Amino acid sequence: MTPNPIYNDEILMRRIDGELSPEAGAAIDRATVADPALAARLDAQRRLRTLARGALPVVPDQRDKDLVRLIATGGAGPRRAAVAGLTDRLRAAFAPRHTPIWVGLAAACFLLGLSLGGLGGGQDPGGLLDERGGIADAGLIKVLGTGLTADGPDREGRAVGLTFRDGDDRWCRTFRSGQAGMAGLACREDDRWTIRALAPAGADGGDGGDLRTAAADIPAPVLAAVDAAIAGETLDAAAEVRARDAGWR
Amino acid sequence: MDEFQRGLVELLPRLRRFSRAMARSDADAHDLVQETVERALSKRAGFLPGTRLDSWTFTIMRRIFIDQTRSKARWDRVVGPEDDGTANVADAAQAGEALRADALAVRQAIRALPDDQRLAVALVLIDGLSYAEAAQVMGVPAGTLTSRLVRGRQTLIQTLAAQGLNG
Numbered sequence: 001m002t003p004n005p006i007y008n009d010e011i012l013m014r015r016i017d018g019e020l021s022p023e024a025g026a027a028i029d030r031a032t033v034a035d036p037a038l039a040a041r042l043d044a045q046r047r048l049r050t051l052a053r054g055a056l057p058v059v060p061d062q063r064d065k066d067l068v069r070l071i072a073t074g075g076a077g078p079r080r081a082a083v084a085g086l087t088d089r090l091r092a093a094f095a096p097r098h099t100p101i102w103v104g105l106a107a108a109c110f111l112l113g114l115s116l117g118g119l120g121g122g123q124d125p126g127g128l129l130d131e132r133g134g135i136a137d138a139g140l141i142k143v144l145g146t147g148l149t150a151d152g153p154d155r156e157g158r159a160v161g162l163t164f165r166d167g168d169d170r171w172c173r174t175f176r177s178g179q180a181g182m183a184g185l186a187c188r189e190d191d192r193w194t195i196r197a198l199a200p201a202g203a204d205g206g207d208g209g210d211l212r213t214a215a216a217d218i219p220a221p222v223l224a225a226v227d228a229a230i231a232g233e234t235l236d237a238a239a240e241v242r243a244r245d246a247g248w249r
Numbered sequence: 250m251d252e253f254q255r256g257l258v259e260l261l262p263r264l265r266r267f268s269r270a271m272a273r274s275d276a277d278a279h280d281l282v283q284e285t286v287e288r289a290l291s292k293r294a295g296f297l298p299g300t301r302l303d304s305w306t307f308t309i310m311r312r313i314f315i316d317q318t319r320s321k322a323r324w325d326r327v328v329g330p331e332d333d334g335t336a337n338v339a340d341a342a343q344a345g346e347a348l349r350a351d352a353l354a355v356r357q358a359i360r361a362l363p364d365d366q367r368l369a370v371a372l373v374l375i376d377g378l379s380y381a382e383a384a385q386v387m388g389v390p391a392g393t394l395t396s397r398l399v400r401g402r403q404t405l406i407q408t409l410a411a412q413g414l415n416g
Contacts, residue, residue: 010399017373019380044406051414052374052405055355056270058262063279067261067286071254074290152316162389218388227390234393236365 007031007038009045016045128180128198135186135193137177144173144186144193145248148240153178161218163240166229171248174218174226176201183218185225188248197225253293256302257286263376267307270359270371271314281317285310304378307386311368318364351414358408366401373398 007028014020015028032039130136135144143158153159157178166172172187184198199221218226235243250258264282272278288309289296296305359370365387372383373394384394 009403010395013399013402017380044410045402048402048406048409049374051351051355051409052359052370055352055359056266056371056375058266060262061265064261064265067283068258070286071257071290072250074254162393220385223385223388223390227392230390230392233396234389 012042012045163235164230167231197222284313362401366397369397370401
């Protein structure tokens with residue numbers, strides 16, 4: 001029997017996960033009464049959830065006692081003490097009172113295509129940008145052009161994350177700038193990478209922005225820029241290789 | 250213990266479940282939880298009171314998992330056969346050989362998913378996070394999370410149906 005064209009798997013999944021409005025959910029439930037095939041598909045989604053949760057239940061673990069002790073002591077041993085390098089200075093510069101300003105400007109630049117270079121005012125993000133808003137860091141340009149997500153960070157902590165095409169068919173990539181302590185979104189225009197959004201790594205209140213962590217760690221402001229720009233889906237690893245090898249055409 | 254520490258203790262069972270969904274062995278799952286707790290403690294200054302501690306901690310675990318996976322791939326380390334010792338822990342609360350066999354089959358099907366899909370399934374299908382919360386934890390747009398979740402679920406339904414578990 002041909003699946004009901006109105007209710008694809010995503011919609012049924014959303015029904016099970018409570019991600020539809022009550023009205024939309026009720027409409028699906030009504031439709032299942034007259035459509036046994038639809039009812040079976042919805043039931044398969046429901047049973048999958050039951051099976052998955054049953055297969056991985058929340059159960060006590062004896063080893064939690066040691067972790068509770070660790071937590072109670074606040075963690076043993078000193079943690080990275082004073083590493084007052086460029087990253088820390090940038091974090092201070094982009095403390096919460098500054099962050100919304102910068103993010104707002106970055107968002108405006110994203111929308112209007114303005115140059116980021118004129119921001120100045122002591123908010124130069126670690127020499128990442130040149131005077132015209134282009135990328136001044138040759139290492140970052142290289143990573144954007146040739147790096148793969150699977151490569152992880154280079155020696156300086158630069159890394160790429162998501163790769164996708166925007167609404168104008170341009171290639172865009174999220175990145176971490178490494179020692180500059182920033183993360184952003186860059187898109188390919190006129191055979192060069194142009195920064196579209198930029199925010200301090202960890203601006204989403206994450207784990208503090210350990211710069212060695214995965215390239216996919218994207219601050220919320222940059223992620224919002226990705227959401228606004230993306231057309232279609234992000235590339236998987238194989239498609240990322242093909243796009244790179246094709247020279248981002 | 251303060252509120253942050255109490256919250257972390259309350260999260261331990263969910264962290265264990267998430268780690269069991271992601272890691273290949275019980276030992277790896279335990280290491281993942283241990284490292285997550287250690288990093289959460291060392292990074293607690295980065296946690297904003299009033300925000301979701303579970304999402305924040307899951308994000309840490311996801312990052313550690315990706316780092317570990319990448320590191321293993323980079324060094325081309327030989328990975329041993331899947332050790333489902335974690336199954337025994339999980340199954341302690343379950344009765345019956347058939348149930349245990351079913352649960353094992355489901356876990357194996359989940360672990361056979363690509364990392365991205367498995368993360369989405371673990372966060373939404375198993376732990377019950379909203380799509381928005383899961384997308385934030387994974388650091389991807391909502392649409393990407395949704396498509397990974399759809400693909401993961403389709404694969405699971407087909408795999409389990411072929412085994413007579415979800416047909």
